[in-house]
Amino acid sequence: MLYILIIVVGGILSYFGPWWVIAPVCLVLSAWKAKDAKEAGLTAAAAAVTLWVGYATYLNVVAEVDLSAKIADLFTGGVGFLSKVPKVAFIFTIMTLIISTVSSFSGMAGVHIRQFFKA
Structure with missing residues (x-):
């Protein structure tokens, strides 16, 4: 579900916004839907790479x-x-390395932000 959400929302916002709009999308959606940081990082990276x-x-x-x-x-x-x-x-290859790094870190950050505000 998180994978599809990132592709759909990221695709819509990337059409109207700058290239880096995928980072806040991964952050917010991972904070909302991901179970742990590993899942958030891998799913966000895979979805962003697929989109790009x-x-x-x-x-x-x-x-x-x-x-x-x-x-x-x-x-x-x-x-x-x-x-x-x-x-x-x-x-x-260069594009994949850049977007996978940006999106995986923002996905993991989303989970950690959610955990920070829960505690």
Whole structure:
């Protein structure tokens, strides 16, 4: 249930808000629904990664310009061993690491905030 709620509410708010709106969504929904910090962190990370990778894949497919290649060239400079990695895979890996860290910490923080105010 928490997984679906994060995807639905996060998707709606991400459409209208900035990229980091997923963090407060994970915090509030995990404080409301999660049983413990481990469940909150894992579920929030999985839901946020699903949402972001799904939306990024959609944008990558419908874009007329290969934006992921241009962004990857910004990070790699087109030289070194990273230039041999597929550019879409590089961007999606970086994106997954960022969003999973942000959302899992905010999900765990939500549970800890709830525990703090209960005691």
